[in-house]
Structures are given as structure tokens and as C-alpha cells.
Amino acid sequence: MLRGADAPVFSEATSAEAFAARFSQHDPATARLISAVVCHLHDLIKEFRPNQEQWRKVIEFLTEVGHASDERRQEWVLLSDLTGASALVEEINSRRPAGATPNTIRGPFFRADTPERPLGASISLDGMGEPLIVEGRVEDLDGQPVAGAEIITWQANAQGYYENQQPDLQPEFNLRGLFRADQNGSFHYRSVRPAGYSVPHDGPVGRLLSEAGYPLHRPAHLHFVVRAPGFETITTHIYDAGDPRLGEDALFGVRPELVRPFEPDADVAGGARVAVRFVMVRARPGRNK
Numbered sequence: 001m002l003r004g005a006d007a008p009v010f011s012e013a014t015s016a017e018a019f020a021a022r023f024s025q026h027d028p029a030t031a032r033l034i035s036a037v038v039c040h041l042h043d044l045i046k047e048f049r050p051n052q053e054q055w056r057k058v059i060e061f062l063t064e065v066g067h068a069s070d071e072r073r074q075e076w077v078l079l080s081d082l083t084g085a086s087a088l089v090e091e092i093n094s095r096r097p098a099g100a101t102p103n104t105i106r107g108p109f110f111r112a113d114t115p116e117r118p119l120g121a122s123i124s125l126d127g128m129g130e131p132l133i134v135e136g137r138v139e140d141l142d143g144q145p146v147a148g149a150e151i152i153t154w155q156a157n158a159q160g161y162y163e164n165q166q167p168d169l170q171p172e173f174n175l176r177g178l179f180r181a182d183q184n185g186s187f188h189y190r191s192v193r194p195a196g197y198s199v200p201h202d203g204p205v206g207r208l209l210s211e212a213g214y215p216l217h218r219p220a221h222l223h224f225v226v227r228a229p230g231f232e233t234i235t236t237h238i239y240d241a242g243d244p245r246l247g248e249d250a251l252f253g254v255r256p257e258l259v260r261p262f263e264p265d266a267d268v269a270g271g272a273r274v275a276v277r278f279v280m281v282r283a284r285p286g287r288n289k
């Protein structure tokens with residue numbers, strides 16, 4: 001690596017090299033990643049040739065993204081999700097054998113502090129919406145139950161909003177719950193049917209992409225994280241097969257095996273029932289836990 005007097009003079013032709021030459025060898029992996037990002041950034045600037053005013057707008061956008069993020073809202077995650085970056089990282093890192101439940105992105109509305117609830121409980125704390133019964137089983141690739149697996153779920157309400165988007169309108173932890181599968185790997189809980197929704201338009205990311213004509217719709221879905229000792233954690237969605245906009249998911253999460261019918265159920269007045277199945281893979285060295 002060229003340092004000091006041997007480093008190239010900064011010019012349009014040598015800009016990325018001049019940057020990389022200043023790196024110490026302290027952490028080669030980090031240095032390589034930062035150098036690659038900056039090299040692509042310099043290439044972008046050379047391709048689009050923004051003037052100072054246009055570049056200032058880019059900086060202002062990124063500043064706004066930071067200001068829009070807090071403990072309830074993560075605008076950076078939204079930016080990563082809507083550009084397909086999150087789905088691509090997931091795809092590269094979470095490829096699983098046939099028959100295993102695929103990972104999809106977690107999205108910006110997850111809360112790690114979701115309270116545990118007993119099997120059969122309702123996660124709808126305000127009772128607003130069409131009743132939905134969710135029943136499922138967690139098993140391994142051989143079809144054996146994963147007893148005691150933890151199932152964390154979160155979903156939008158009947159208007160398509162998450163509890164942490166509407167802290168003044170929905171009870172804290174509405175439509176969220178942590179359940180523990182029984183000895184047969186089975187679990188069930190009560191909820192309400194989620195609506196599809198648009199990802200937030202009121203922040204800088206949604207505003208920029210909608211101005212550019214980018215579709216921001218998400219078909220109706222339930223979110224899940226399923227974890228058990230000795231298995232790879234599953235982070236995934238279950239989509240309502242009846243949603244006509246399944247093909248337009250703004251976050252690139254739809255996979256055929258994650259689409260399930262939300263069927264009318266005679267036992268649930270005006271409501272529906274959905275059966276889900278999560279197939280876990282035993283933890284592999286070097287893979288995500």
C-alpha cells in the first residue's frame with residue numbers, strides 16, 4: 001500500500017486510489033469494505049457528475065434520514081429495505097436446504113422487548129378488526145417437532161399500521177407477542193386480520209422514492225422470528241394468499257412457501273384462520289445464529 005510521499009496525487013483519475021492509500025492495515029476486512037464503498041461512490045460521482053448544489057442535496061437527504069431515526073422509527077433500515085439491500089444481504093447469508101423455511105428481512109417495526117404471552121392468548125389488545133386465529137407448528141427438516149421453540153410475532157392492524165407507528169392510538173405492544181411452542185412444536189394465538197399497507201411516506205426515504213414513482217405497497221402479512229437452541233433463527237413473513245398485490249411487495253419478501261390462505265372459519269364469527277409451519281435448520285458453523 002502506498003503511504004505518504006508515494007501516495008498518488010488526488011485527481012479525477014486517481015481519487016479512489018488516493019483514498020485507499022491512506023488506510024492502515026490494522027483491520028484488512030474493514031479497510032477493504034470501506035475502500036470498496038468509497039471506490040463505488042467515486043465511480044458514481046464520476047458517472048453522474050453532480051454539481052455542488054446537487055451534492056449538497058444528497059448530504060441533506062442523508063442528514064434527514066438520520067434525524068428521522070429514533071428508538072421507535074428506523075429510517076436507515078427503511079432505506080436499506082426499500083432499495084433491496086436488506087433482501088440481498090439476507091439472500092446471500094441465509095440460503096437454506098430445500099424444505100426449510102426461508103429467511104426474509106426483519107423490517108423496521110420489530111421490537112426486541114416483545115412480551116411473552118401464554119398459548120391461545122390474543123395479541124390484539126384493542127380488539128379492533130376481523131378476528132384471526134393463527135395456528136402453527138415448528139419442526140426440523142425431518143418433520144420432528146422443535147419443542148419449546150420461541151415464536152415472536154408482530155403485525156399491522158386492520159388499517160395497516162404497527163403499534164410503534166401509532167403510539168397515541170394503539171396500546172403499547174398491540175399485535176405483538178412472544179409464544180413458546182409446546183412439546184409437539186405446536187403453538188396458536190388469536191389476533192386480527194392485518195391489512196396491507198404502504199411503507200411510511202412521511203419520512204425522507206418514502207418521500208424521495210414516491211416522488212420517483214417507486215411502488216411503496218406491502219401486501220398483507222404477519223412477521224415472525226422463530227428461535228430455538230441449536231437451530232438457525234428464522235426471520236420471516238407469512239403472506240395472505242388473498243391479497244391481490246402479492247406481486248408488488250416493496251420489500252422483496254414474498255416467496256411461494258410463505259404464502260398461506262387466510263380461510264374463513266365457522267368457529268370465528270366474521271373471522272379467519274391461518275395455518276403456518278416453520279421448518280428449522282440445525283445451526284451450521286459460520287452461519288447466522
Ligand SMILES: [Fe+2]
Binds near residue numbers: 107156218221223
Ligand atoms: Fe410488515
